[in-house]
Amino acid sequence: MLKVDNVTKVYKVGTFGGRTMTAVDTVSFDVRPGEVVSLIGESGSGKSTIGKMILGLTPVTSGSITVDGVPIQPGKDYYRTVQGVFQDPFSCYNPVFKADRVFALIKESYYPSVPDAEWTERVRSAIQDVRLNPDEVLGKFPHQLSGGQLQRLLIARALLLDLKLLIADEITSMLDASTRIDVLNLLAELKARGLGVLYVTHDLSLGHYLAERTVVLRRGTIVEMGLTSKVFDDPLHPYTRQLLSAVPRLHAPWDDIEPPATCLYHERGGVGGLLEADPGHYVACAQLSDC
Numbered sequence: 622m623l624k625v626d627n628v629t630k631v632y633k634v635g636t637f638g639g640r641t642m643t644a645v646d647t648v649s650f651d652v653r654p655g656e657v658v659s660l661i662g663e664s665g666s667g668k669s670t671i672g673k674m675i676l677g678l679t680p681v682t683s684g685s686i687t688v689d690g691v692p693i694q695p696g697k698d699y700y701r702t703v704q705g706v707f708q709d710p711f712s713c714y715n716p717v718f719k720a721d722r723v724f725a726l727i728k729e730s731y732y733p734s735v736p737d738a739e740w741t742e743r744v745r746s747a748i749q750d751v752r753l754n755p756d757e758v759l760g761k762f763p764h765q766l767s768g769g770q771l772q773r774l775l776i777a778r779a780l781l782l783d784l785k786l787l788i789a790d791e792i793t794s795m796l797d798a799s800t801r802i803d804v805l806n807l808l809a810e811l812k813a814r815g816l817g818v819l820y821v822t823h824d825l826s827l828g829h830y831l832a833e834r835t836v837v838l839r840r841g842t843i844v845e846m847g848l849t850s851k852v853f854d855d856p857l858h859p860y861t862r863q864l865l866s867a868v869p870r871l872h873a874p875w876d877d878i879e880p881p882a883t884c885l886y887h888e889r890g891g892v893g894g895l896l897e898a899d900p901g902h903y904v905a906c907a908q909l910s911d912c
C-alpha cells in the first residue's frame with residue numbers, strides 16, 4: 622500500500638537558506654494493509670521528516686512515495702485515506718472550536734451529502750469506538766479535554782474517513798502510562814480493521830509491543846529493518862544494538878559507537894545499501910564511518 626522508494630529530503634538551512642542539510646537519504650520501505658511498521662531512531666534521525674513527506678506537508682527532494690501505486694497528491698481525496706496524528710494533540714485543534722464543530726467540519730469537507738442524523742450517528746459511534754462517551758466530550762473546547770481524550774478524538778476523526786494509512790508520530794509521548802496503553806490498543810484495533818499504520822517513535826518498547834516490522838533510522842539512512850522479532854532478538858547493526866541496550870550512560874556520548882574492524886556485510890554487497898542478511902531482515906554496512 623504505502624511505498625517509500627529511494628526518498629531523499631534536503632532542507633535549506635542557514636541565513637537566506639544558503640546551506641543544505643540532508644535529513645533523509647535514499648530511504649526505501651513499505652507499509653502493507655493491516656500492518657504496523659515502526660520507525661525508530663534517535664532524535665534528529667529524520668523520522669518526522671519522513672512522516673511529513675508522506676502526509677504531503679513537505680516536498681520530497683528526490684525519490685517517490687506512492688499509496689496503492691499512485692504518487693501522493695495532497696488534497697481532499699488523499700486526506701480521506703491518509704491521515705496523521707501527532708505528539709501534541711493540543712496543536713491539532715482550533716482552540717475556539719468545540720469538539721462537535723471539528724466533526725461537523727469533516728462532514729462539510731468530505732461528506733456533505735450524508736444526512737445530518739446519519740452523520741451524528743457515525744460521529745457518536747466513532748467516539749464510542751475510541752472508548753469515549755460522546756455526551757462527555759462533544760460539547761467541550763480543547764482546553765477542557767485531557768491530552769489522552771484529544772488524542773483519542775483525533776483517532777475517532779480518522780476513523781470517520783475512509784482511512785487506509787495512519788501516520789502516528791510520537792502519539793503517546795505526552796500520555797501517562799495507562800492512557801498510553803489504551804491508545805496503543807486502539808492502534809492495534811485499527812490494524813485489525815485492515816489499516817496500515819506507520820508508528821514513529823523513539824520509545825523502543827512501544828514499537829516492540831505494536832509493530833510487525835521495524836525500520837531503524839540513523840542520521841537519515843536506514844541501518845536495519847525487518848520483522849520486529851528479528852530486529853529486536855537478533856540485531857545485526859551496531860547502532861541497533863546500541864539503541865536496544867541504551868541505558869543512561871552519563872560518561873559516554875551517544876555517538877560513541879565502535880565500528881568493527883571488518884564489516885560482515887559491506888563486501889557482500891546488497892541492494893540499495895542494505896543487505897538481506899536473513900529472509901526479510903536487512904542491514905546496512907556496519908563500518909559506520911566508512912560507508
Ligand SMILES: Nc1ncnc2c1ncn2[C@@H]1O[C@H](COP(=O)(O)OP(=O)(O)OP(=O)(O)O)[C@@H](O)[C@H]1O
Nearest residue numbers: 632633634644663664665666667668669670671823
Ligand atoms: N524545516 C526544517 N528545516 C531545516 N532542517 C530541518 C527542518 N525540519 C527538520 N530539520 C532537521 O532535519 C533533521 C531531522 O529532523 P526530524 O524532525 O525529521 O528528526 P526526528 O527523528 O523526527 O527527531 P525527533 O525524534 O527529535 O522528533 C534534524 O537535524 C532537524 O534539525
